[in-house]
Amino acid sequence: MADDKKAEKTLLGQVLALSGVHVENCYQCGKCTAGCPVAFEMEIPPQQMMRMVQLNLKDRALNANTVWVCASCETCSARCPMDVKVADVMDALRRIAIEEGVPAPAEARTMAVFHREFLGGIRRWGRLNEHELIGLYKLHTGKFMDDVGLGIRLFGKQKIRPWHFQKVKRTEDMARLFEAALSGEKDGH
């Protein structure tokens, strides 16, 4: 029991508790990195991230931009010969970073804002309203001029319809579901 507690304190143990993935099985073949479409943009590529989890190099792993530029395409998980679900490990690392207050690196901050506002929208309305998400994203990142031309074209095609706002009937149910899901956060599994 005492050993279990000690193991959970390590990054390897935390990742196992959150994702069920045994990162110790990774033998560094590099297939995840070879197939990763965004490895070119990552400060630490996927297979090195796996090694850092094995070695409990938490600060380096969480402070890299890697988890924030991961596109969640699942190619790494699909191709791992040792069945290490690399994308699930990325999810777990991201969650640890958020819960322990490790901020996303500057150029990856936009993605942290995106996910936060995306989930905020679903929590409020039960459904995503793309125009609201775009507005809040711009507000919180200051990127007001990005994609303005594109936005106008989409508006012209009536693919963005500001007058169309969607939500579930009982938004309070969604808030309660979120609360129940997030309240177990500290327990792991």
Place this chain on the structure above:
Amino acid sequence: MDSPERHTQMRVAYYPGCSLEGTAIEFDQSCRAMCEALGIELVEVPDWNCCGASSAHFVNHDLAVALGARNLGLAQRTGADQVTAPCAACYARLKFSEYKLHEDPERLGQMLERGGVDYKGGLRVSSPLELLVRDYGLEALKEKLVQSLNGLKVACYYGCLLVRPTEMPSFDDPENPRSLDSLMETLGAEPVDWAYRVECCGGGLALGRADIVRKLIGDILDNAVEAGAECFVVACPLCQGNLDWRQTEAGSQRGKQYNLPVYYYTQLVGWCLGLPPQRLGIEKLLTPATTLLERKVSGLVSQVSEGV
């Protein structure tokens, strides 16, 4: 084997998802029109909620499973034994929830109860592509076609979430999927042989990191053009949006002009079923998409297939 009676009795719960009410509205229009023409009854899931997309599992797996499972519970109330989700991301998330249902049923039950729903499992989650290829059958579809794509050279782009995550049972091969190719052949098109069919377009990075998306779709576009493609066919609103909306930007970065329309497969099936383009939302695609189809139209499919 495929009696028409059976098809008229197909009744499926329909999960449109958030994008199909917004920027991917033509995917919704064309999917509904296609199913109506084929006699597949779609019953919209009452009061459905967002599947959570990438953002939910990005930060909390329990939340991701619960969001999907609430929809499954609501879908079951329609009395249908299968729920179909056109968006590849919604499809993957709903399927994932069904797959993870029994991992911690007690905790999930608690979460769902708060969300006002009860679900114990048993629904089949499908993509309308699967519905067409596996349930309806391409032979039966062929009988309903009134026009052919007549050799249209198309790059079938599966992307990520139609075939991954691979831990779940899938209707197609994750590395070399064929369903879209078979469907396009049935419509009289010529799928090109190309390398980027299951590569990622950048998906949800579109808003936060458009620079990455431009690089990824530039590679995808180059490979498709090299293989001789005149257009793409896709099954995901994110793939469609990234390839279509950012095509000009990616082109100007590389000093090229691509002009490859990016169709949803439901639009192309609908077109060959003779449905009016307005009902399929073809004019809503940013890269001009109608002229190419009009140029390819010629006569009945039966004449074409004899020639093949």
